[in-house]
Amino acid sequence: MQIFLPIADVPVDLFVLLALGAAVGFLSGVFGIGGGFLMTPLLIFLGIPAAVAVATEANQIAASSFSGVLAHLKRRSVDFKMGNILVVGGLLGSGVGVEIFRIIKSYGQTDLFVSLCYILFLGSIGTLMFLESLSTIQRSGKPQRNFKPRKKHNWIHGLPFKTKFKSSKLYISAIPPIVIGFFIGILASIMGVGGGFILIPAMIYILGMPTKVVIGTSLYQIMFITAFTTFMHATQNKTVDLLLALILIVGGVLGAQLGARVTVKLKAEEIRILLAIIVLLVCLKLAVDLLITPNDLFSLTYSTEL
Amino acid sequence: MRKILFAIIFLFSIASFCFGSVISDVDKSDIELSTRFDGTSILVFGTISSENNRTSLLVEVVGPPTTIDIRKKVQIWGIWISNKIAQFQDIPSFYQISISKPEHPILKEIEYQRLKSIFYDSLEIISRSEKGNEPEKYYSELTRLKKKLGNLVTFKEKINIIENKLFSHKVNLPKKIHPGIYKIKMTLIDQQGKELSKSEHSVKVSKVGVQEFLSSNSKNNPVFYGLFSVIIALFLGFSAAQLFRWLYR
Numbered sequence: 001m002q003i004f005l006p007i008a009d010v011p012v013d014l015f016v017l018l019a020l021g022a023a024v025g026f027l028s029g030v031f032g033i034g035g036g037f038l039m040t041p042l043l044i045f046l047g048i049p050a051a052v053a054v055a056t057e058a059n060q061i062a063a064s065s066f067s068g069v070l071a072h073l074k075r076r077s078v079d080f081k082m083g084n085i086l087v088v089g090g091l092l093g094s095g096v097g098v099e100i101f102r103i104i105k106s107y108g109q110t111d112l113f114v115s116l117c118y119i120l121f122l123g124s125i126g127t128l129m130f131l132e133s134l135s136t137i138q139r140s141g142k143p144q145r146n147f148k149p150r151k152k153h154n155w156i157h158g159l160p161f162k163t164k165f166k167s168s169k170l171y172i173s174a175i176p177p178i179v180i181g182f183f184i185g186i187l188a189s190i191m192g193v194g195g196g197f198i199l200i201p202a203m204i205y206i207l208g209m210p211t212k213v214v215i216g217t218s219l220y221q222i223m224f225i226t227a228f229t230t231f232m233h234a235t236q237n238k239t240v241d242l243l244l245a246l247i248l249i250v251g252g253v254l255g256a257q258l259g260a261r262v263t264v265k266l267k268a269e270e271i272r273i274l275l276a277i278i279v280l281l282v283c284l285k286l287a288v289d290l291l292i293t294p295n296d297l298f299s300l301t302y303s304t305e306l
Numbered sequence: 307m308r309k310i311l312f313a314i315i316f317l318f319s320i321a322s323f324c325f326g327s328v329i330s331d332v333d334k335s336d337i338e339l340s341t342r343f344d345g346t347s348i349l350v351f352g353t354i355s356s357e358n359n360r361t362s363l364l365v366e367v368v369g370p371p372t373t374i375d376i377r378k379k380v381q382i383w384g385i386w387i388s389n390k391i392a393q394f395q396d397i398p399s400f401y402q403i404s405i406s407k408p409e410h411p412i413l414k415e416i417e418y419q420r421l422k423s424i425f426y427d428s429l430e431i432i433s434r435s436e437k438g439n440e441p442e443k444y445y446s447e448l449t450r451l452k453k454k455l456g457n458l459v460t461f462k463e464k465i466n467i468i469e470n471k472l473f474s475h476k477v478n479l480p481k482k483i484h485p486g487i488y489k490i491k492m493t494l495i496d497q498q499g500k501e502l503s504k505s506e507h508s509v510k511v512s513k514v515g516v517q518e519f520l521s522s523n524s525k526n527n528p529v530f531y532g533l534f535s536v537i538i539a540l541f542l543g544f545s546a547a548q549l550f551r552w553l554y555r
Contacts, residue, residue: 003341004481006513006520011344011481059539066543108375108390227536234532238524242535243341243516249539253546290385299388300451302399303373 007241008052014247016046021060021251022258028064029259031275034222036061036193039248041118041282050114051105052241055233057192058226059245064252065194065223072216079167079213082177083220086199089178090225093185098232101190105237108301115286117191122286125197126279133272168209168217176207181221189229194222326356327503328363330473330492335507337479337488338514345481348509351474354494359470361502362407364493366420367477369400369457370486370511376444376451392444393431398424399484401452402459402477406467412499417460421449456480485511 001014020042028035036057043053072078104113159173180202184195199218203209209217234240330352337346350365376392403420405413426445452458457480465475477490492505513521523531 001342002344002481004339004343004517006341006517007524009482059535062536063539063543063546066540067547070544070547108377109387112385112387227540230536230539231532234524234535235528238528240524240532240535242520242531242538245535245539246542249542249546253542257550292386294379294386297379298447298451299377299379300448300455301375301377303375303393 003243005048005052005241005244007239008048008056008244010047010049012046012048017244017247018251020046021248022255025064025252025255025257026259026262027255027275027278028252029256030262031271033275034061034064034194034196035252037118037122037191037197038278038282040114040192041122041286043244044111044114045285048241048244049111049239051101051110051237051239052244054101054110054114054190054192055230055237055239056241056245056248058188058233059230059240059242060248060252061188061192061194062223062226062230063245063249064256065219065226067253068219069216069223072219075216077213077216078220079165079209079217080220081163082165082168082170082207082209082213083217085174085177086181086184086217086221087224089181089183090185090188090221091228093182093187094189094225094229094232095185096182097186097189098229098236100186101233102236112290114191115290119283119287119290121191122279122283126276126283129272130276130280133269133276136269137273165209167213168207170208172207180206181225184221185225185229188222188225189232194226196222326354326361326494326496328352328354328492328494328505330505330507332490332507332509335509337509337511339483339485339511339517340513340515341517343481343517346479348477348479348488348490349474350477350490350492350507351472352492352505353471354467354473355471356494356502360497361494362405362410362496363465363467363473364406364416364491364495365402365404365465365475365477366489366491366493367400367402368424368489368491369398370484370488371396372399372484373397374448376447391432392429394425394428394444394448395430397428397448399486400457400479400488403461404459404463404465404475404477405461406465406473408461408464410495411497413461416495416499421460425449455482483511485513487511 002011003014004011020039024035024039024042027033027038039060040053040057043057044050069078101110104110159175161174162171163174164171180199184199187193187195187198196218199221200214203214203218204211230240330350333349333351348367354361354363374394374397375390376394377388378391379386379388381387401424403417410416425448426441429441429444432441432444449458463475465473467473488509488511490507490509493501494503495501512518523534
């Protein structure tokens with residue numbers, strides 16, 4: 001069934017979109033990822049302008065992360081103080097990112113910019129994940145050395161503005177969370193991702209937060225940042241397609257519930273290697289699209305919106 | 307006074323008898339662009355009267371004005387980058403011309419002149435990097451791309467004429483059309499291309515329902531639209547959480 005998207009300004013098949021939302025939602029349920037970094041490129045492959053794909057995906061993530069935060073609130077696994085500091089940095093980053101996006105849009109190069117950002121991120125993250133899981137698989141079987149997590153005392157602890165984070169049992173400077181939040185805000189606004197794949201490792205390895213509160217706190221920050229990013233894109237770039245977002249939310253919710261309840265008979269490393277392959281394939285497709293000689297060198301775009 | 311009036315009417319009827327006239331209508335005056343819009347067609351019909359069968363009928367459909375950029379891809383460090391090279395301002399988003407007699411002697415000339423006045427003369431900006439190129443190049447790219455998109459149709463379908471009097475013609479509009487006023491012009495021409503009689507109608511194409519609500523608010527009330535999008539998303543996220551909590555309790 002064909003429907004016409006009002007802001008993206010393209011006709012698409014409703015069932016294709018729902019299936020796409022469900023498939024990415026399913027993967028996020030299985031792999032425990034947000035899925036923004038898969039959905040945005042897939043929307044671009046469907047012919048939706050990159051600027052609309054990014055802004056609309058931020059809107060979808062606002063819905064899915066809110067849904068996730070509610071579950072974590074019940075389990076009391078959100079560090080509000082840390083979350084709020086991350087949000088402050090994130091709001092600033094999102095504002096900067098939307099402004100960068102607006103400037104690039106005025107040059108008419110959003111498609112290229114978003115593609116390049118994705119190639120860079122998906123390429124590096126996919127490769128890292130692939131190599132790491134591969135070495136884990138190879139190491140398994142050999143006797144495991146027991147790594148004891150010890151309290152690290154690194155440069156983070158030398159920074160000023162120290163404050164106490166009760167839920168995380170930390171006493172660190174507020175500067176690193178602000179910087180991390182800022183970076184995630186930029187990512188959310190220029191790539192249409194939640195940024196969990198960067199935020200979660202950063203919380204564990206840089207801030208030293210306990211794993212118990214990491215996911216809830218990251219969802220808490222992502223919800224605020226993507227909601228703010230949606231608002232900024234809507235007012236600055238007018239690229240949020242609410243109809244598209246609604247379809248993706250519905251598809252995504254169903255897919256994620258299914259994915260979370262399916263027992264996948266795979267080891268953690270195998271799941272990670274599978275995810276790495278998906279990420280690298282999407283990256284490859286984006287790269288190939290930029291590198292192959294186009295069929296038609298010329299194209300036509302409307303300067304005035306419909 | 308009445309005599310003069312009769313004389314005028316008489317002269318007009320003679321004139322129309324000698325030179326030909328066209329009376330026409332269209333089957334709809336409004337087209338609604340809903341979310342389910344999947345292209346449509348307009349039926350144009352009417353009568354023509356002419357002294358001989360050497361006249362031809364032209365039907366033109368002219369969509370609302372738009373500004374169009376022509377972009378060209380160039381390779382920089384192996385990557386294909388698309389750059390704006392020219393802009394056409396206020397050209398019809400859709401243009402179709404059809405004729406009742408495709409064997410008309412000066413068909414090519416009619417096509418060239420119409421397209422020239424509509425498109426060629428609207429070329430406004432050429433980017434600096436493209437200096438030295440003839441404007442014809444952009445014009446031919448524009449018409450080629452518009453034809454490819456189905457927004458420019460020249461003499462593809464013949465107008466049906468019955469007994470050299472009645473005519474009907476179906477104009478197909480593509481899936482992606484701009485809202486606005488579409489003018490439908492009927493012109494009776496002779497062998498030399500001289501215009502004998504004209505008739506014009508307009509069809510209003512407008513977005514409706516969800517389509518209209520979202521696109522007009524996104525454009526005109528971005529603050530409201532932004533807040534609305536966020537609230538809807540959060541509400542759906544909340545509902546999903548509640549729904550599944552209830553389902554799996």
